[in-house]
Amino acid sequence: MQADTTIERIGGYEGRPVTLTGWVQNRRSSGRIRFLVLRDGTGVIQCVFVKGEVSDAAFELADAVTQESSVAVTGLVRADKRAPGGHELTGTDLALISLAEPYPITPKEHGTEFLMANRHLWLRSSRQHAVLRIRSEIIKAMRDYLDDNDFVLGDTPILTPAACEGTTTLFPVDYFGEQVFLTQSGQLYNEAICAAVRKTYCFGPTFRAEKSKTRRHLMEFWMLEPEVAFLDLKGDMDLAEDLVAHTVARVLEKRRPELETLGRDIAKLEAVKRPFPRISYREAVDLLREKGRDIKPGDDFGAEDETLLGESHDRPVLVHRYPAAIKAFYMKRDPQDASLALAFDMIAPEGYGEIVGGSQREDDLATLETRIAEHRLPAEAFRWYSDVRRYGSFPHAGFGLGIERTVAWLTGVRHVRETTPFPRMLDKIYP
RNA sequence: UCCAGCGUAGCUCAAUCGGCAGAGCAUCCGGCUGUUAACCGGAGGGUUACAGGUUCGACUCCUGUCGCUGGAGCCA
Incomplete structure (x- = not known):
């Protein structure tokens, strides 16, 4: 018909x-x-x-x-x-x-448990429909931005032989008798790809087997990861900022009716324009101490700290130069202070937390090999990764942007489980 | 994994101090010429999560199990 x-x-x-x-x-x-x-x-x-x-x-x-x-x-x-x-x-x-059988979701109130059990039907509601459309627009806006700025979509493997960062828990998969893992980041592969095409990105699902049970976590989520050759930390932050500002503007332009359906405070999104505030980790710690938080230099931020940092600005805030001790092995150290990593996080306002994490990568072969040894990572598994430095090393930087958290922030939806059609959550994989 | 709270009709929730298990919506039947989660009248619908215990008597109190919700840690 x-x-x-x-x-x-x-x-x-x-x-x-x-x-x-x-x-x-x-x-x-x-x-x-x-x-x-x-x-x-x-x-x-x-x-x-x-x-x-x-x-x-x-x-x-x-x-x-x-x-x-x-x-x-x-x-x-x-x-x-x-x-x-x-x-x-x-x-x-x-x-x-x-003719439909009696429909479970009546035009009245329902609880989260019931709605999640009927997620396949819940998607038909006006609210979920609006979120799906905005998610689609966000992804299109980001890909358009990268495509229009000479990025080449590379795409990285989902089945991987080893941990990218070693710290987080991975989902094991049987690969013809060999244990492999679902990817938790495409970044290491992106570093190799950017030596071929200069500017690359991957966009796909990532998996974390941590038993996280909060409104900011899913076991399976989608991540956009650009990686650029001959880019430093400042350029990396510029890129993340421009990408996010462009995306917010696009959603405001194209999906205003959906934002209104969701009751989103649109004025708050209209305030999201460049430049975004940038503060160093040390300044962030001082700010949190002023607000009464018991945090010492060297500590990582907790959920409450992140919320406070996000709420102290009307647009995303970039926090840079974290202690190297709490960051990944592949991040380059600050030449001004070797205890700091050339890393940054972008924290969304209104309590939505970290939506971007990025860094300039370690490009010195000897230093990288030392870091791999310090973290007790198997050197042979990282041989190909070291090769990126062995053959014409170059400064480079990139970041990962969590799609679901970005969708949650822009839609004003409180929990990331509503930002993807079929969320994979702790101990819950139906439907 | 830890902390807190909650499990009563298909759904959302009541049930006073431990004393007959109820309402709205949904479903079915009937009414209404402009309804906006329409409304009005009627009907059907229950192993009170599960197992045990205390008691004359347990939805209510106690113990355990399971499930869910919120939060923490970890992270995007």
Whole structure:
């Protein structure tokens, strides 16, 4: 069955007959009038059926059709001030495609447990629909930005032979009798790719087997990771800042109706413009101590610290030059102070936490080999990684951006589980 | 893994000091010519998570198990 058009484009059909296919979101009746709220995946429109003006069969069907049944509605498009979307359909015919069994998600309140168990159906709700559209827009905006700035999409393996960073827990996979792991970052591979194409990025799923159970964590999440040859820490921060500012602007431009559906405070997003504040780790520690936090130089930030740092600015804040001791082995040390890593985190406002983590990479072969030994990593497994320095080493930098946290921040959704269609969570993998 | 809270109808929740297990929505039947989570009348719907204990009597108190929710650590 072919729809003439979709609800999204209904404005161009005023006064004309159309056929729409979709699902019955709700149904109301009043005497000899039947109201049928149709959802077609692009929008929602109310269809009105008046007894005597449509066939008896169509009128009775409008009364009998259940929530989420799939139907084809034919009718006349009419502008109507009473309609939430500005348009209504005066129904002339109604055909049933499939009658739905009683739908579990009624137009009333539901709890998280129930909704997550029915995630495959929950996606149909207006709120989840809006989040999915914004997620798609965010990804498109970021890829457009990178593609338009001479980046080459490289893509890195999901099955990997060893830990990238050694510290976090990995999901083991049987690879023809050999134990391998699901990737937790494409970065090391990106470093090799950027020596081929100068500017590269990968975008794909990453996996962390940590037993994290917070609103900021999923076991499986998507990460965008650019890596650029001949780039230093400052350039890396410039890139992250420009990418995020560009993405926020795009979402505001293209997905304002969805932001409004979600009740997002749009003024807060409009404030997200370059430049973003940049503070050193030491300045961040001082700021937190002023706010009464018991934190000493050298400590890593906890969730509460991150929230406080994020809330002290109206746009994302970049914290740079962390103690090397709490950062990864591949990060280059600050030439001004060898105890510091040339790393930065971007912390989103409004308590959404760290959305970007990046660094300039160690490009000196001897130093890198020392670090690998210090971290008790198997040198032979990192041979290819060392080769990137052995054959024409070059300064380079990059970062990883967590898509789900970014979507949570921009949509104003509190928990990252609503930012991806089927979240993988601790001990929960259905549906 | 640790800390806290919660498990009652398909869903969201009540049930006073331990004393007859209830409401709204959903479903089914009926009514209403402009409804916006429509409304009005009626009907059906229960192993109170599970196992044990205390008691004349347990949804309620105690012990254990399981599940869920929120948070911490770790991180994006």
